[in-house]
Amino acid sequence: MDEKNLRGMIERVKEGRLSRRGFIQRMAVLGLTAPMATQLLAFGGVAMAETPFTYKPTKAGAGGTLKLLWWEAPTLLNPHFATGTKDQDASRLFYEPLAAWDPEANLKLILAAEVPSVQNGGIAEDGTFVIWKLKKGVKWHDGQPFTADDVVFNWEYASNPQTAAVTAGSYNYIKVQKIDDYTVKVLFSRPTPFWADPFVAANGCLIPKHLFEPYIGAKSRQAPWNLKPVGTGPYKFKSFTPGDLVEGVINTDYHQPYRPYFAAVEMKGGGDATSAARAVMETAEYDYAWDLQVSWDLLKKIQAGGKGRLKFAAGTDIEHIQINFTDPNKVVDGQRSSIETKNPTLSDPVVRKALSLLVNRGAVEKYIYGETGWATSNFLNGPAQYVSKKTSWEFNIQKAVDLLEANGWKPGPDGIRQKDGKKLSWLYQTSINQPRQETQEIVKQACHKAGIDLQLKAILASVYFSSDVGNDDTYPKFYADLQMYTTNPTDPDPGFWMQQFLSTQVAQKSNKWQGRNITRWQNAEYDKIYAETTTELDPMKRAAMFIQLNDLVVDNVVVIPLIFRKTVGAAVNELQMELSGWDDDTWDLADWYKETKA
Amino acid sequence: MSRAYILRRLMMTIPSLLGISAIIYAILALAPGDPFGQLLTNPNVPPAVVAQLRKSFGLDDPVWLRYLHWLFAMLHGNWGFSFSSRINVSTLIFERLPVSLVILGAAEILAILVAVPVGVLAGTRPYSLFDKIANTLAFIGFSLPTFFTGLVLILVFSIRLRWLPFVFRTDLSVTGIAWLWQNILQSVMPVTVLGLFQGAALVRYVRASVLDVVKLDYVTTARSKGIGERKVITRHIVRNALIPVVTLVAVQLPVVFGGAIITEQIFRIPGMGSLLISSILSDDTPVVMAITFVYAVLVILFNLFADLLYAWLDPRIAYR
Numbered sequence: 001m002d003e004k005n006l007r008g009m010i011e012r013v014k015e016g017r018l019s020r021r022g023f024i025q026r027m028a029v030l031g032l033t034a035p036m037a038t039q040l041l042a043f044g045g046v047a048m049a050e051t052p053f054t055y056k057p058t059k060a061g062a063g064g065t066l067k068l069l070w071w072e073a074p075t076l077l078n079p080h081f082a083t084g085t086k087d088q089d090a091s092r093l094f095y096e097p098l099a100a101w102d103p104e105a106n107l108k109l110i111l112a113a114e115v116p117s118v119q120n121g122g123i124a125e126d127g128t129f130v131i132w133k134l135k136k137g138v139k140w141h142d143g144q145p146f147t148a149d150d151v152v153f154n155w156e157y158a159s160n161p162q163t164a165a166v167t168a169g170s171y172n173y174i175k176v177q178k179i180d181d182y183t184v185k186v187l188f189s190r191p192t193p194f195w196a197d198p199f200v201a202a203n204g205c206l207i208p209k210h211l212f213e214p215y216i217g218a219k220s221r222q223a224p225w226n227l228k229p230v231g232t233g234p235y236k237f238k239s240f241t242p243g244d245l246v247e248g249v250i251n252t253d254y255h256q257p258y259r260p261y262f263a264a265v266e267m268k269g270g271g272d273a274t275s276a277a278r279a280v281m282e283t284a285e286y287d288y289a290w291d292l293q294v295s296w297d298l299l300k301k302i303q304a305g306g307k308g309r310l311k312f313a314a315g316t317d318i319e320h321i322q323i324n325f326t327d328p329n330k331v332v333d334g335q336r337s338s339i340e341t342k343n344p345t346l347s348d349p350v351v352r353k354a355l356s357l358l359v360n361r362g363a364v365e366k367y368i369y370g371e372t373g374w375a376t377s378n379f380l381n382g383p384a385q386y387v388s389k390k391t392s393w394e395f396n397i398q399k400a401v402d403l404l405e406a407n408g409w410k411p412g413p414d415g416i417r418q419k420d421g422k423k424l425s426w427l428y429q430t431s432i433n434q435p436r437q438e439t440q441e442i443v444k445q446a447c448h449k450a451g452i453d454l455q456l457k458a459i460l461a462s463v464y465f466s467s468d469v470g471n472d473d474t475y476p477k478f479y480a481d482l483q484m485y486t487t488n489p490t491d492p493d494p495g496f497w498m499q500q501f502l503s504t505q506v507a508q509k510s511n512k513w514q515g516r517n518i519t520r521w522q523n524a525e526y527d528k529i530y531a532e533t534t535t536e537l538d539p540m541k542r543a544a545m546f547i548q549l550n551d552l553v554v555d556n557v558v559v560i561p562l563i564f565r566k567t568v569g570a571a572v573n574e575l576q577m578e579l580s581g582w583d584d585d586t587w588d589l590a591d592w593y594k595e596t597k598a
Numbered sequence: 599m600s601r602a603y604i605l606r607r608l609m610m611t612i613p614s615l616l617g618i619s620a621i622i623y624a625i626l627a628l629a630p631g632d633p634f635g636q637l638l639t640n641p642n643v644p645p646a647v648v649a650q651l652r653k654s655f656g657l658d659d660p661v662w663l664r665y666l667h668w669l670f671a672m673l674h675g676n677w678g679f680s681f682s683s684r685i686n687v688s689t690l691i692f693e694r695l696p697v698s699l700v701i702l703g704a705a706e707i708l709a710i711l712v713a714v715p716v717g718v719l720a721g722t723r724p725y726s727l728f729d730k731i732a733n734t735l736a737f738i739g740f741s742l743p744t745f746f747t748g749l750v751l752i753l754v755f756s757i758r759l760r761w762l763p764f765v766f767r768t769d770l771s772v773t774g775i776a777w778l779w780q781n782i783l784q785s786v787m788p789v790t791v792l793g794l795f796q797g798a799a800l801v802r803y804v805r806a807s808v809l810d811v812v813k814l815d816y817v818t819t820a821r822s823k824g825i826g827e828r829k830v831i832t833r834h835i836v837r838n839a840l841i842p843v844v845t846l847v848a849v850q851l852p853v854v855f856g857g858a859i860i861t862e863q864i865f866r867i868p869g870m871g872s873l874l875i876s877s878i879l880s881d882d883t884p885v886v887m888a889i890t891f892v893y894a895v896l897v898i899l900f901n902l903f904a905d906l907l908y909a910w911l912d913p914r915i916a917y918r
Contacts (some may be wrong), residue, residue, distance in 0.1 A: 221684045
């Protein structure tokens with residue numbers, strides 16, 4: 001797929017010969033997330049589709065209290081300081097962005113009046129600016145009007161290094177200008193095909209200038225509003241106990257008609273995921289429970305309680321096996337897995353190919369993750385309902401054996417295949433987590449049949465995922481041949497995500513293992529194409545380059561993708577809501593309502 | 599028992615508390631994890647932001663300097679602020695304390711109400727059928743961890759029978775009698791779990807203590823005077839047998855805080871225990887320090903209190 005094909009495809013969408021969905025599916029196969037694909041369409045002059053309107057109630061506040069159960073409790077309510085999704089979700093009860101991502105990766109307008117497009121002059125074709133028109137007549141909870149000044153202020157606030165906002169990544173490389181009271185222009189200091197990041201979705205929630213202005217920079221911690229939000233959202237702040245409970249009451253001045261349906265909202269935090277699932281689907285004490293990372297067997301049983309049902313969202317989380325291209329058993333310059341070394345066996349492409357054939361993704365999906373995940377062989381793409389049929393993964397022990405035999409890897413006296421005295425015997429590490437240990441077992445058994453010996457190792461998650469330089473069991477050190485965990489492109493634009501295969505990003509002692517290339521795979525062609533993407537102005541050409549990069553990673557078996565994990569929540573039967581997968585669980589809270597049985 | 603003795607004991611707590619705080623601080627500093635771990639693994643957050651946060655929270659200083667900072671601030675009554683919610687630790691703790699106290703207080707009362715009569719009856723009729731049953735139940739009671747009994751109660755009373763709620767709520771919308779009733783309903787299970795766990799251990803102590811006293815000569819004398827058995831038990835046996843039990847309860851009180859950590863987590867009670875767990879999980883050092891330190895103070899103070907109480911109840915004991 002090159003740039004010309006890409007343009008041709010967008011032309012076909014324009015003429016109606018290819019559906020938007022079809023286009024997103026094709027992009028997904030090529031490794032581009034759905035939001036990225038819809039952005040490309042926008043550049044190509046195809047406007048975003050409207051989020052289907054499904055909200056039925058005709059009166060606000062008729063629904064009593066909406067009870068949400070988050071098993072991790074929110075600890076603060078300023079979206080710019082959210083240390084996890086729990087804080088983002090809780091902030092979203094009160095704060096809103098200009099637009100949010102719907103499940104189809106279209107922008108749903110919240111505080112913006114229209115989606116910027118090439119036709120309406122909202123986006124520059126070279127990706128250097130975007131113009132947002134704001135909704136008029138929106139008021140903050142204290143009655144002050146919401147204007148362009150607030151939007152500009154949020155950029156100043158978040159990009160000020162003294163503020164130390166966690167959203168800074170979305171605001172550091174832009175400039176925001178006020179054109180009039182209801183129009184702002186976002187200028188990108190580098191060409192940014194993915195224009196819908198600042199002021200959009202979780203990182204885009206807007207705080208009021210008139211309250212936060214004195215607390216910009218180093219004083220940001222002292223703002224009383226960090227715990228007492230004043231936003232534009234469907235609910236007004238009532239009370240907050242950090243680590244326990246957030247309460248809100250209906251905002252009768254809300255800017256969308258007939259919304260919200262509930263007169264009040266509460267978000268209880270704490271406990272564990274399993275009992276949260278029970279509190280919704282078995283006892284209906286709560287209306288919605290978030291992030292149910294519970295084994296599929298148990299979830300099925302709890303859902304049989306009948307009071308609620310599971311809600312899934314196509315996420316971007318991918319459980320994958322990484323292959324170490326360096327030698328974890330040789331110490332060079334005080335570190336193992338040094339870039340000076342070469343993995344004696346896994347550096348052979350044939351061996352990697354054979355290993356990939358020995359991973360039974362079907363069994364992992366069927367027996368371990370159930371409906372909460374789906375098998376995939378594709379690393380870099382989005383929703384798998386688009387992908388599963390098109391990509392091919394294969395589980396074939398015989399084929400792996402033939403491949404190894406043909407290339408001189410013969411069984412030794414102990415049954416383990418070897419060549420030139422180098423044995424196919426690897427250490428395979430991951431974090432302690434039951435599904436992961438079960439997956440390790442499945443891979444180990446298949447490898448055993450093919451004459452490959454795997455030693456399994458499970459490490460406490462708090463150690464494995466820490467950045468502790470003094471500990472040898474962390475995932476960036478990768479002192480093993482294989483390792484497995486879940487990762488996700490937090491940014492819909494692949495620019496940052498693709499850095500993890502750059503030669504310059506190799507995690508080593510010299511950079512305190514902060515480098516993002518953990519497999520330590522180095523490829524000159526990859527580096528060259530990546531360098532070109534950083535200067536390429538044309539969004540189409542750039543997208544085509546990313547597709548090439550993805551192909552390189554897949555063809556070289558740098559990683560073995562296993563399962564796309566879905567976001568799982570549970571809602572009581574009456575509650576009507578959808579999860580987005582590209583945005584917070586509470587992305588369209590204003591539209592949640594209960595269908596009362598007639 | 600003199601005033602000098604109390605003063606001396608209080609003085610002795612100072613080095614203990616210093617030592618305890620230094621050890622806890624060292625352990626927390628050595629433990630893996632980082633308060634900004636979640637931010638570090640989120641590639642959207644620029645490293646500069648994390649660096650700035652670390653700097654502003656003083657995390658880049660050497661451990662001993664951080665400890666001294668903490669110690670001096672603590673001496674001035676400044677407990678620092680929580681990394682995760684960015685508010686003062688004292689505010690957080692005082693928000694949580696009342697719930698814990700009510701639940702733990704109720705559990706301790708339940709434990710005493712169950713343990714004393716059962717223990718006394720079992721002790722005065724050793725090896726009777728009642729004693730054997732009481733003993734067996736007590737063993738089961740303190741062998742089963744609270745997280746297990748808690749989950750069993752939830753499964754039976756909330757999931758199967760649907761009698762009791764299992765998510766503890768502090769925002770009950772009703773008032774008056776209904777509010778009280780709702781609170782009782784939601785407290786039944788956690789209080790039962792904690793109370794019976796404590797009570798089971800206490801039964802054994804009461805029984806042992808009663809057994810000791812029953813054999814003493816003065817009890818035989820009382821009986822031979824022809825005083826009724828009931829009176830012998832209440833006036834003569836229990837009075838003396840409970841002296842060590844009272845001190846034991848006092849010493850155990852801080853332990854109840856520890857036992858409540860798991861129970862609070864299971865029932866989502868917003869108390870000190872659940873605050874401690876979530877702070878440990880998010881590596882929120884100032885909060886963990888403050889809570890563990892409060893526990894340490896409680897343990898030391900209650901020990902002192904138990905000693906003094908013992909001497910007051912039993913004049914034969916004298917401290918110099």
